[in-house]
Amino acid sequence: MEKLRKHIEAITPLNDEEFEYIKTFFSLKKVRKKQYLIHEGDEVKYEYLVIKGIYKVFYIDNDGKEHILQFAQENWWMSDYIGYFKQKPASMFVECLENGEVLCLTLYGREKLSADLHKMEHFFRLKLTNGFVALQQRIALLLSSTPQERYEEFSQWYPDLLQRIPKKYIAEFLGVSRETLSRLHSDSK
Amino acid sequence: MEKLRKHIEAITPLNDEEFEYIKTFFSLKKVRKKQYLIHEGDEVKYEYLVIKGIYKVFYIDNDGKEHILQFAQENWWMSDYIGYFKQKPASMFVECLENGEVLCLTLYGREKLSADLHKMEHFFRLKLTNGFVALQQRIALLLSSTPQERYEEFSQWYPDLLQRIPKKYIAEFLGVSRETLSRLHSDSK
DNA sequence: GAAAATGTGTGATTTGGATCACTCGTTAAT
DNA sequence: ATTAACGAGTGATCCAAATCACACATTTTC
Numbered sequence: 001m002e003k004l005r006k007h008i009e010a011i012t013p014l015n016d017e018e019f020e021y022i023k024t025f026f027s028l029k030k031v032r033k034k035q036y037l038i039h040e041g042d043e044v045k046y047e048y049l050v051i052k053g054i055y056k057v058f059y060i061d062n063d064g065k066e067h068i069l070q071f072a073q074e075n076w077w078m079s080d081y082i083g084y085f086k087q088k089p090a091s092m093f094v095e096c097l098e099n100g101e102v103l104c105l106t107l108y109g110r111e112k113l114s115a116d117l118h119k120m121e122h123f124f125r126l127k128l129t130n131g132f133v134a135l136q137q138r139i140a141l142l143l144s145s146t147p148q149e150r151y152e153e154f155s156q157w158y159p160d161l162l163q164r165i166p167k168k169y170i171a172e173f174l175g176v177s178r179e180t181l182s183r184l185h186s187d188s189k
Numbered sequence: 190m191e192k193l194r195k196h197i198e199a200i201t202p203l204n205d206e207e208f209e210y211i212k213t214f215f216s217l218k219k220v221r222k223k224q225y226l227i228h229e230g231d232e233v234k235y236e237y238l239v240i241k242g243i244y245k246v247f248y249i250d251n252d253g254k255e256h257i258l259q260f261a262q263e264n265w266w267m268s269d270y271i272g273y274f275k276q277k278p279a280s281m282f283v284e285c286l287e288n289g290e291v292l293c294l295t296l297y298g299r300e301k302l303s304a305d306l307h308k309m310e311h312f313f314r315l316k317l318t319n320g321f322v323a324l325q326q327r328i329a330l331l332l333s334s335t336p337q338e339r340y341e342e343f344s345q346w347y348p349d350l351l352q353r354i355p356k357k358y359i360a361e362f363l364g365v366s367r368e369t370l371s372r373l374h375s376d377s378k
Numbered sequence: 379g380a381a382a383a384t385g386t387g388t389g390a391t392t393t394g395g396a397t398c399a400c401t402c403g404t405t406a407a408t
Numbered sequence: 409a410t411t412a413a414c415g416a417g418t419g420a421t422c423c424a425a426a427t428c429a430c431a432c433a434t435t436t437t438c
């Protein structure tokens with residue numbers, strides 16, 4: 001839980017009493033590789049703050065192809081946010097790629113914390129602001145760039161992930177075929 | 190300003206005193222067709238709440254092609270949010286497509302309101318939440334759908350815009366060429 | 379440690395959509 | 409009213425990336 005405190009205090013300072021209260025809304029969960037935190041069709045009970053491990057958030061389209069909406073690592077939040085915020089069944093999967101731990105927060109907890117502590121509402125607003133900007137940049141990337149450029153951007157955003165996860169997942173994130181991505185490497189060398 | 194009050198009260202009730210205070214941070218601006226509210230390279234002073242009119246938020250890529258990030262109509266918020274939140278020069282344009290009016294809010298105003306009134310921080314958080322979800326859905330659309338499907342989704346999201354704006358702008362929003370979009374019509378009939 | 383599953387590179391072929399090029403209406407502008 | 413600017417449809421051509429089809433290496437798994 002120390003990590004949680006640090007994570008929040010990176011944005012707003014907390015006293016012990018406040019943190020004790022905040023803590024009560026989070027529960028720790030150990031996750032093993034290949035385990036699903038969220039499965040299509042299920043109720044989306046939680047959003048997750050990653051303490052350790054790597055995860056992918058993806059969905060399967062009508063043709064059975066996978067598309068990755070988000071990767072998540074230490075200190076990232078993740079969920080099927082469409083299902084979570086609208087309280088509808090999951091349309092996505094959240095799968096663990098490297099053993100780790102997450103903190104779970106219900107929508108009720110999120111809203112209660114926001115209502116009770118102005119600080120926490122501020123915290124969540126800032127996080128959303130950053131997320132919003134990142135998504136807009138990704139849309140711009142999808143609208144106008146070549147596979148080459150997308151790969152280069154990705155390398156800058158997540159340099160560490162390049163080594164740690166299969167290339168085919170990167171392709172699914174960038175909206176490019178596995179083969180095309182593979183050929184980029186060889187060409188640029 | 191009555192519209193502003195209604196807009197906020199759709200999410201949280203306000204008393205007169207609160208609204209009087211809130212009002213002071215907004216300024217009304219009349220906008221004419223073809224006018225730019227934000228121009229690439231300029232400082233991004235405001236975000237805008239649309240009172241009347243239609244607007245497009247777009248950028249120009251390295252090849253000189255336009256891509257539309259957002260359309261905005263009555264009760265929508267818009268800006269170059271990358272420049273606005275990060276206080277960097279605009280990388281986008283905001284152009285008026287139909288005469289109207291907007292309310293302008295500085296980043297300072299936004300943050301001051303959020304800090305002073307918990308209600309307003311809540312308001313902005315909810316707006317961001319909805320925006321975040323919408324952007325994720327758009328990313329999913331860009332990753333997995335055909336031009337046909339994109340056009341159909343667009344028709345459902347903005348049925349009114351179909352009539353009111355040139356088709357070529359819709360193409361620029363969907364990431365499809367003008368010609369391909371045009372052929373969709375003829376084919377589906 | 380053998381067998382199965384998974385990841386990755388790379389050639390050959392196909393294809394959906396971009397691009398180019400023109401026509402014909404319909405609005406704006408003077 | 410005449411000209412110019414813009415929007416929209418449609419045919420012909422081209423091309424980047426998807427798809428298909430392997431080979432080979434590297435992990436898992438039992």
